[in-house]
């Protein structure tokens with residue numbers, strides 16, 4: 001089912017959704033996420049768990065406005081950072097942000113389930129607030145393609161909405177579901193992402209931390225391609 005056609009989305013794409021569901025809301029994405037989702041806390045924790053080493057090749061999939069990619073480059077300036085998104089519109093925002101912060105990131109237009117990269121190209125792949133935009137089929141296709149582009153021993157680091165620990169946060173999360181849709185978000189809050197990660201060939205998958213926000217609980221995950 002196609003919900004939206006982003007610029008360049010091919011006809012057989014089964015699902016695509018903009019950062020805040022509607023393209024015209026994109027300009028509000030950064031302030032909304034900064035003020036409601038403890039963005040700096042969970043993105044810093046995701047980077048801290050990764051221990052990126054000098055010279056590593058790192059990819060941010062579904063980079064949106066580029067906040068995580070910029071943080072990654074600043075955390076390890078000698079890493080090679082690439083960032084991919086399906087929307088050319090949001091990539092232009094990301095490029096301007098990176099330019100104004102003086103960091104060198106290679107931004108690439110493409111889709112997560114047919115990544116335009118060679119097998120074994122990356123040491124680490126990151127995603128944040130991304131998998132809840134994909135239906136189940138595309139979550140699995142994406143994880144398989146991420147597995148392909150990682151080197152042996154390469155690592156996957158994910159931050160996204162996870163299982164909600166109580167009724168209060170579960171109710172708060174309805175706001176996200178009403179905006180981003182129930183089809184793509186339900187597997188996240190059923191806590192199924194680790195199962196999907198395991199099904200697609202990764203090992204040592206773990207939920208490493210939960211960060212509670214005004215809109216629900218964000219889970220951090222890590223996994224290895226052995």
Ligand SMILES: C[S@@+](CC[C@H](N)C(=O)[O-])C[C@H]1O[C@@H](n2cnc3c(N)ncnc32)[C@H](O)[C@@H]1O
Nearest residue numbers: 017019062063064085086087111112128129133
């Ligand atoms: C909610 S935003 C997250 C942005 C950023 N990672 C963050 O943490 O703020 C989700 C992004 O995923 C992109 N996107 C959605 N489906 C995609 C796909 N299949 N492949 C690549 N990008 C996709 C959207 O264009 C959007 O920029």
